[in-house]
Amino acid sequence: MCYDIKTNLQAQLSRANRNGDLKAIKEIKENLVPLTDLPIYHTSGFSHPKLLIYTDRSPWHPEVSTWGLVPRWVKDKKQQKELWNKTLNARGETIFEKPPFRDSAKHNRCIIYVNGFYEHHHLNGKTFPFYIHHKNDKPLPLAGLWSEWTDPETGETLNTFSIVTTKGNKMLAKIHNNPKLEGPRMPLILPQELEDKWLNPIEDELDVKSIQELIREYPDEELDAYTVRRLRGKEYIGNVEKVSEPFEYAELKPL
DSSP, rough: OOEEEEOOOOHHTTHHHHTTHHHHHIIIIIIIGGGOOOOOOEEGGGGOOOOEEEETTTTEEEEEEEEEOOOOTTTTTHHHHHTTTSSSSEEGGGGGTTTTHHHHHOOOEEEEEEEEEEEEEEETEEEEEEEETHHHOOOOEEEEEEEEEEEEETTEEEEEEEEEEEEEOOHHHHHHHHHHHHHSSSEEEEGGHHHHHSOOOSSHHHHHHHHHTOSSSOOGEEEEEEEEOOSHHHHHHSSSGGGSSSSOOOOOOOO
């Protein structure tokens, strides 16, 4: 799963910067960034933070979006709140089947750039958080789905997203050992050369298949991981830079 992330402005602008439009970058910083919750050293999806996402309708200019996908068919605020925490992640293997995700899987895909993500390791009734990032500290492009929902009472339009997940690689198999899950999971990380393919429109079943072929684990040799301070409970120090720094636990042996 992927419920905890770290991301900063540099990571979030990585795709826009590749386009080389300095005027657009300035506009993003002035008009969009103040509407987000950046910088994020740690946040949980359950707090529904606002981030920048790159959508299939706007591949190079990001949009502000809230974590927790709200499908267009949601009737009211009550149903939205009941569903919100259940759509932080979208299981990649079933995105074209599950009602909350299938329309977005076909028509509304996006990319979310993060510095890294956090997963918990279970041992003797305790959990130990790990921070996973690219071994060269490059931003990680996470595959996502997005949707726009209009509140029928207020007329307000809410742009939301979900992070797609896939089977965990060898590294995540060691870290993400939640006994309540069937097996390790990880966010769907897109190699840079496949980012545009994720955003390409779907016109027929062959296009669906091409998207499904992208849903696979990311090479563990491209990633690094280390333990960090607690991300839950009384020991949590909050969204501060120190939260993502290495922290060792005496009772936890190297994995």
